[in-house]
Amino acid sequence: MKKLIAGNWKMNGNLAANDALVRAVVWGIREAACTVAVCVPAPYLAQVQMLRAGSQLELGAQDLSQHEQGAYTGEVSAAMLKEFGVRYAIVGHSERRQYHGETDAVVAEKAKVALAAGITPIVCVGETLAEREAGRTEEVVKRQMAAVIHTNGHCISEIVVAYEPVWAIGTGRTATPEQAQQMHALLRAQLKAATEHADRVRILYGGSMNAGNAASLLAQSDIDGGLIGGASLKAPDFLQIIAAAA
Ligand code: PEP
Numbered sequence: 390m391k392k393l394i395a396g397n398w399k400m401n402g403n404l405a406a407n408d409a410l411v412r413a414v415v416w417g418i419r420e421a422a423c424t425v426a427v428c429v430p431a432p433y434l435a436q437v438q439m440l441r442a443g444s445q446l447e448l449g450a451q452d453l454s455q456h457e458q459g460a461y462t463g464e465v466s467a468a469m470l471k472e473f474g475v476r477y478a479i480v481g482h483s484e485r486r487q488y489h490g491e492t493d494a495v496v497a498e499k500a501k502v503a504l505a506a507g508i509t510p511i512v513c514v515g516e517t518l519a520e521r522e523a524g525r526t527e528e529v530v531k532r533q534m535a536a537v538i539h540t541n542g543h544c545i546s547e548i549v550v551a552y553e554p555v556w557a558i559g560t561g562r563t564a565t566p567e568q569a570q571q572m573h574a575l576l577r578a579q580l581k582a583a584t585e586h587a588d589r590v591r592i593l594y595g596g597s598m599n600a601g602n603a604a605s606l607l608a609q610s611d612i613d614g615g616l617i618g619g620a621s622l623k624a625p626d627f628l629q630i631i632a633a634a635a
Pocket of ligand 1: 397399553557558559560561595596597598616617618619620
């Protein structure tokens with residue numbers, strides 16, 4: 390299975406900076422041995438779709454609505470994303486769960502509408518620092534994953550999972566390769582109980598992955614790629630992570 394390195398730009402970028410970044414990434418991944426995507430703010434989808442044309446770079450969104458269409462001001466549907474060539478959509482990022490009140494059930498519905506539109510959801514799960522310190526890591530992550538499995542049935546083999554310990558996101562504090570592998574193995578086992586195709590589900594690690602720590606994380610047997618925030622905004626850093634995934 391090819392590894393997947395997906396950048397999450399979050400609410401960063403502007404037309405000029407995006408242009409330089411995407412051109413550098415497209416050039417840098419000409420011979421990449423892994424799949425590479427950038428999940429960009431919705432207003433920039435058209436720009437990045439044009440910049441990536443003819444390259445290996447895949448386009449991703451950072452969220453989508455759980456509704457198909459209608460009176461949902463401010464929301465963006467899966468069908469709209471699809472029209473702009475979106476291949477992946479992050480769902481359930483901890484920042485959406487934390488600042489926008491997204492529940493496990495909403496995240497599961499978002500994964501479902503993405504799959505129905507032919508978009509691969511990158512489903513984020515992960516515990517907060519308080520939950521880890523209270524010894525609740527496995528319980529929390531299993532609960533988040535179970536909601537998505539319950540709502541998506543056999544389609545679960547079509548998703549991508551991102552294990553992102555909340556305490557490691559944007560903090561410079563990374564899970565050790567062993568800590569991450571332990572959680573990835575747990576998620577793999579949970580997926581195995583739900584589908585005979587669990588081995589083809591890519592489980593990404595996210596949380597302060599950078600050029601220096603990527604290789605040791607990506608060497609773990611159940612780490613199938615990375616979801617990269619801050620380091621995806623600098624082409625040389627992002628390209629070094631991509632090289633580490635080869
Ligand atoms: C993320 O936002 O998904 C993430 C992993 O961010 P960072 O790499 O900046 O920790």
